[in-house]
Amino acid sequence: MxxxxxxxxxxxxxxxxxxxxxxxxxxxxxxxxxxxxxxxPKQYSYVYLSGKSSNWQIDDYVVSFLPDNHFSFKRGTLTFIGTGDNPLGITTVEFEIYDHNNVNFARGVNFSEEVSNNMKMGEGEGFENNPPSISKIEKWYVIVRWAGKEEKIELNLGPPSLE
Structure with a gap:
């Protein structure tokens, strides 16, 4: 028991x-x-930018607005659309991205010896604590330099125009 x-x-x-x-x-x-x-909830939004000049086209360049008042930029493809020899892989192709105040905030160089129609534009974070407004982003532009030449590409919101 x-x-x-x-x-x-x-x-x-x-x-x-x-x-x-x-x-x-x-x-x-x-x-x-x-x-x-x-x-x-954290707010997160983004815009796509694109642009075109007589020899170059930029597609899918993304500006992301991040929580805590920051922004980042990433992706994007720089494509040679001109006539004649494609300079990518033959000569150095550089690009610089400028903001609404004409301040260069990003750059890239194609050092590849492989011939290609395009190059990726890289990524980074904005140095401002206050992200730019859409009206300021619409004033961004890219300078492309290659073989002693230079072209300016105005960036626009959305996909490239299908002219």
Whole structure:
């Protein structure tokens, strides 16, 4: 009779501990769930820029507006669309991106010896704490230099025009 009583006490104690454990886990899960459900959502948006000159075209250059008042720029493809020999892979092709204040904030160089129709434009973060407005981004432009030549490409919101 003594062993049977101890076994019943053990089962009762184990059930109590199990209920306490389940209760504690439920409370922590509810706290975690409420954190994700009620936290302030972060705003994130982006715009695509493109542009075209007589020899070059820029597609899918992305400006991302990030939380905490920052912005980044990334991707983008610089493509040779001119007539004659494609300079990519034959000579050095450089590009510089300028903002609405005519300040150069990004650049890239194609050092590849492989002939290609296009090059990626790289990525980075804006140095301003206040991201530029759309009206300022519409004033951005790119200077492309190759083989002693230079062209300016005005950047526009959205995909390139299909002229």
């Amino acid at each position: 003594g062993k049977k009583l101890r076994t019943e006490e053990f089962v009762i104690a184990t059930k109590k501990n199990l209920f306490i454990l389940i209760g504690a886990l439920s409370v922590t899960n509810l706290i975690t769930l409420s954190y994700f459900l009620f936290k302030e």
